[in-house]
Amino acid sequence: MLGANAEIIKNINLAFLKENKALAAIGGKCVYLDKDKAAAYLLEKAGCRLYNRAKAIELCDDKMLTHAALCVSGVNMPVTVPAPLCYYADSPITEEFVSCTEERLGYPFVVKQNRGSFGAEVELIKNREEFLLAENKLRLTPHFYQQFIAPGGEDVRCIVIGGKFVCAMKRKSTGDFRANIELGGRGERFEADEELVEMCELAAKTLGLDYCGVDVLLSRDDKKYLCEVNSNALFSEAERVCAVNIAKKFAELIISE
Numbered sequence: 001m002l003g004a005n006a007e008i009i010k011n012i013n014l015a016f017l018k019e020n021k022a023l024a025a026i027g028g029k030c031v032y033l034d035k036d037k038a039a040a041y042l043l044e045k046a047g048c049r050l051y052n053r054a055k056a057i058e059l060c061d062d063k064m065l066t067h068a069a070l071c072v073s074g075v076n077m078p079v080t081v082p083a084p085l086c087y088y089a090d091s092p093i094t095e096e097f098v099s100c101t102e103e104r105l106g107y108p109f110v111v112k113q114n115r116g117s118f119g120a121e122v123e124l125i126k127n128r129e130e131f132l133l134a135e136n137k138l139r140l141t142p143h144f145y146q147q148f149i150a151p152g153g154e155d156v157r158c159i160v161i162g163g164k165f166v167c168a169m170k171r172k173s174t175g176d177f178r179a180n181i182e183l184g185g186r187g188e189r190f191e192a193d194e195e196l197v198e199m200c201e202l203a204a205k206t207l208g209l210d211y212c213g214v215d216v217l218l219s220r221d222d223k224k225y226l227c228e229v230n231s232n233a234l235f236s237e238a239e240r241v242c243a244v245n246i247a248k249k250f251a252e253l254i255i256s257e
Contacts (some may be wrong), residue, residue, distance in 0.1 A: 002248070004255050015042035022046040029254055033232045035061045036113075049132040051254055052231045056208040060231035062114045064144050066207070070226065073206040075199055078147035078217070078225050079104055086139050091134050102128070105147050114142040117230075124148065149217040149225050156190050158214045159238055159246055162253040167242040168192040187237045196224060203229055211250050213238075 007026075011034045015024045022045035032040055032050040040054035052060075057071050067080050081101050084091075101109075111134045113121040125145070127132050153173045159166040170190040192200075200214040213233025217225040218251060234248040 002251055002255055004251070007080065011036055011039065014039045015046055017042070024048055029257075031250075031254065032057065035232070037061065049257075051210045051250075052212070053208060053210070056210075057231045059207050060209070060212070060229050062142070063116075063228050064114045065111055066229055067144075070203060070206055073202060074168075075203050075226050076224060078149055078227070080144055080146045081105060082144045083135065083138065083142075085142065087141055091139060093132065098128070098131065098135075102131070103147055105145060108148050110148050111138070112144055112146060112234075113138065119202065122201065124152075145205045147221050147225075149227075151220055154218070155227060156192075156196070156216045156218065157187075157233070157238060158192065158196065158200040158216060159212075159233070159235060160200050160209070160214060161211050161246070161249050163201060163205055165197040165200055166246060166249060167197065167238060167244045169238045169241050187241045189241050199206070199224060199226065208230075210253065 009026055013025055014036075015022060022042045023044035026043070027046075027048060029049045029051065031044070032052065034040070035057060037054060037058045040050055040057055044050060044054050047232070050057075059065050064080075064082050065178065066155065067077055070077060081104055084097060092208050108124050108126045110125050111125055111131075123134060125134055133158060154171060155207050156168050156170050158168045168190040169187045170226070171187050173186075196216060199216065204212050209229070209231060211231075211233075213230040213235070215227040217227050219225065238244070239246050
């Protein structure tokens, strides 16, 4: 429709090293929907222009890196405590870490694995017993703990393309503190105010994203907290409820460059 040819390629034998050079099975521009960071970097070294770039994908794929990258940007985020990185399953859980985390976050709080999609591996911790169970289970998995923003069960997914805010969708769940559509949440159009638009555009700019979905939590007093940023956010539900052709806007950005 826009006069450009496109080809769908699976993430098999995309790129490799030979004679100290990166070689790729594709060239030109690539809408990179995978989270394989190594392949993304190799494709860029071979001359491909990725949407999004490898560094941006890396920062978004690891949620703790996302928060670290945004912490001096002015974007408001929940209080966040990274868990100690452990290499041995029998590493002790220290009273100092437990008590400091409890003091900083207060129950209930949320535990998240650094990597994960669709709300998977995100749990609500209500007391010390659940805290210790989660910490034991995730000893060898990068994870972090985060302030719970009440009331829970809803958030706002905002789409940003080319650094510009496009639309916002409120997601609601009646049976889960997570609002993900994949977990049964329902979407509805949301009218974003200037503060929300600026927050999302700033997050996308700071992370170097061409396209993204920014998930924002709203507290009971309407304060906004950035929850996470998705470099390959699904958009079919947002297109439906917001009546915006997101795919076309993304394609127009790519063609314009």
